[in-house]
Amino acid sequence: MTNPKNQRRIGIDVGGTNTDAVLIDDQGAVLSSIKVATTVDPLDGIRDALRAVLEGQDASLVSRAMLGTTHPANAIIQRQGLDKVGVLRLALPSSTAVDVGAAWPQDIRDVVLGPTAIIHGGHEYTGAEIAPLDEDAIRRLANEAVAAGCKAVAVSGAFSPASPDHELRTADIIGDEVGDALSISLSHQVGALGLLERENATILNASLLTVSHAVVYGFQTALAANSLDVKAYLTQNDGTLMTAEQAAKNPVLTLASGPTNSMRGACALAGVDDAIVVDVGGTSADAGILVNGFPRESTAAVEVGGVRTNFRMPDLISIGLGGGTIVRDGPDGLKIGPDSVGYAVSTEALCVGGNTLTLSDISLAAGRLEGFGDAALVAGLDGDLVSRSTGWVDDQISILADRMKSSRDPVPLLAVGGGAHLVPNAIDGITEVARPSHFGVANAYGACIAEASGSVDKVYSYDIDGREECIEDARKAAAALAVESGADPEDTRITSVSEIPMTYVPGGGCRVVVKAVGPLR
C-alpha cells in the first residue's frame, strides 16, 4: 500500500453564494482552485466544482476529499427542508419546570416540534437512575410521532454524557416499535453537559437528517461521477473531520464549520499558527484569532436560528465595515456606514460608474486598491475626505485587532476577503499584515488541511484519583478517540485541556474537557 501522506487531497466549501474547490499536493501546495455557483441540490454544485478543479489533473492521485457546507445551516436559518421531530426527555420526575422547546422562536417550533414527552428515566450526577426508564411511554411517543408525520425522534436524558444507557435503550425500543419509520438522534452523541441546550441541539440534529443525508449522498455521488475513489469527510464546527457516514448522522456538528475553515485555511496559506484573521466583505469585517492553529472559541452560549445550544463556536467580532460601506460627508461631518450597498458594490460604487461613494472608492483613491474600478472616476474626490476616511478605517481595524488580541504581545494579522484592501499595512500591536495568496479559497483550503480529532468531557473525582492521574486519563482517552477517528498515533497531540471545578460536589469533583488532534493516517 502506498503511503497516503504522499497523496493529494481535495477540499470543497459550499457557501451561500459560491462553491469553492481546491486541490493540494502532499506538501499543501495549491495545484488548482475553482469557484462555481452554489446550487439548490448540493450534488450539482459539488460535481461541477470537482470536475473543474480536476481539469488537467490526475484524479487517481487523489486519496481524500473534505467537504465543508452551509446547507444544514441555511436549512435552519430559512426554516426549509427541516423534518418534524418527536421529542423524548428522560428526566422525570425532574425538569418539568421547563418545557421542551422553551424559548424557541415560534416559527421554528411550528416547523420542527412534533409530539413531545418528558418521561421517567435519566441519571443523577452519581450515575444512579433518577427513575427506571418508562418503556411504555417511549412506545406511546414513537407511535404518536409516526402518526403526526415525524421522520425522527430526538432523545435526551439527564446526565447522558456520563450515563448514556437509558438513551441507548430508548433507541432500541423505538426501533422495535416502529422499525425504520423514525430516525433517532441521541443527545450524548451530539452535545456536552447542559440538558436544555443539548436537547435543543439534538432536536435540531434530528430535524436536519434528511438534509444531511442529501448532502452526503450528493457528495459521494459527485465524487463517483468524477471517478474519484477516495475517503470522504466533512468538517466539524471545531475544524476537525468526521467521516461522511458520521456526518450524515450528526449534521448539527457541521453547522459552523465555515468560519473555522476560513480562519484555519487563511493561516495555513500564510504559514502561521497564531494570528488574527480579519475577513472583510462587502458589508462587514469579521475578526477572529487562531491560537496554535485553532480558533479561540467563544464562551457565550451559541444560538442557531434563534435556538440556544451549547456548541463552542469560534469567537468572532463583527463590525460594519466593508467594501460596499457607504461614505457620506455633510455639514454634520463625515459619516461612514454602517449601511452598505453590499455585493452591489461592483455596480453601485463610483469607481465602476455607479452613484454611491463607498469605502472601495476611498481605497482606490488612496492607492490601496488595485484591479477594481477606474481610478479616473474617483480622481476628483477631495483629498481631505479621502484621508479622513482612511483614518477612520485604520482606527476601526486597529480597535478590532486589539479587541481580538489575548495579550499585549504583538501578533501577525491576516487580511482576507473581497474588502481586504481596506486593512492598512501598519497596525499598532501587529507584527505584520499578511495577505495570503489563494485566500479566495481559504475555506476550501481549511477543509483540505483538517485533521482527525477525539474529545473527552468527563467528571472526575480529584480527591479520590488525584488531579494529575485524572487529567492523564482524559488525555489518553482523547488521544485514543482521535486515533479511532483516523488520526496518526505518531503525530496525535493534545490541543486543549480545560478543568471546570464542580462547586459543592464532594470529592473534588471536576469536569475535565480534553481534545486531541492528529493528521489522518
Added chain:
Amino acid sequence: MTITELSADDIESLCVGATLLGTGGGGDPYIAKLVARQALEKHGPVKVITAEDLPPDAQVLTIAIIGAPTVILEKIPAGTEFTTAVKALSDYLGEAPAAIMPIEVGGLNTLLPIATAAEMGLPVLNADGMRRAFPQIEMTVFTLGGIPAGPMSVADEKGNLCVFETTSNQMAETLARTAVIQLGLANAISCYPMTAGQVAEHAIADSLTYCRDIGRMLESVQRNEEGAWDRFLSETDSHRFFEGKIVDLDRRTTDGFARSTLILHDLHGSDQVMRIEVQNENLIAFVDDEPVITTPNLICLLDHETYEPLTTEAIAYGNRCHVVGMPCAPEWQREGVMELVGPEAFGYDVDYVEMPS
C-alpha cells in the same frame, strides 16, 4: 399602597439585574428565568408586597435552590421540590405562609421564588437576606440580626424531604450541604422562617425591585441611551474602578470552591494591573497590589462593548471589561459583618476597604 405585580415582561430585566448582583457567581440565572417565565405564563402575574403589607405576626417562608450549579444544568427543577419544601416547613411550624421571600437576590436564586409564589398563589415579599450572591446559607443579614436559619426544610423532586432543627446557622449550612449530596445536588431549601415583623426589622427591603430596576438601567445602557451609564452609576452609588482586558485567568480547584484569579491590564495603555480574587463570587479587587474593592461590596464585571454583566464561567482571555464597585446593601453595616462575609471570612489577610463616597 406598595403592592405591584411582576409579570413575564419583568423577568428579562430581573435576569440582567440578577446576573450583575451575582458578582461573577450565584449560578447562571438563565434556567431560573425559563422556570419563572413558565410559572408566570401558567399561573398569571405574582403580587409583590413588602413586610408592612402583612400583619406583623404573618408567617413568611423563603425558598431557594441548593446544590451545585453544574449539576443544575443537567438536573432541571421540577418545580414541585420548591412547593414541597415550603409546605413541609409550614406543616412543621403549623403556620401557613402569607408570602414567599427570596434569601439571595443575586444569581439563580433571584427568580425561583417568583415561580414558587406563582405556583402556590402567594405574593412574593420584596426583600431578601443578601442582595448579592454569597456561597453559604449563613452569609445573610439575618444571621447578623440573630435570626436562626432553622428550622429548615430540604426537598427533592421525588418526594424525599427532611426538616432540620439546628443550633447555629453554620450548622444549618453543614447539614443542608450533607443532605443535598444524597439528594442529587439540585434541591430546594426553605430556611429562616420569619414573621413579617422580623422581616421588616432585619431583611434587606425592596431588593427584588432594586434588582429589576438595575436590570432596566443596564438595558438602557445596552441600548446606548444618552446618559444611561452615568445614571446607572449614580443611582447605585457605584464607581468604575478599571477598564481592562483579561490577560490571565487561573482557575484552581483547591477545595469545594471554584477559586480563580483574574488579571486585567489597563485598556488605556497605562501600566496599572488589576487582580481579582474569586471564590465562586468576585471577592477582592486589587490595583497594583492595593486592595480597592473588598467583600461584602460588589465587584461587577461588564463587557466593555455590550455592557452585559459577565459571570466568572463566561470570562475568557482577551475579554475587555468595565470593573465596577457597587456598595453592598446598607443593612450589612452592622456588628459581625467582617467575621461573617468580610475578606477574613474567606481567608484573605486583607483589610476591608470603604467605598469612595
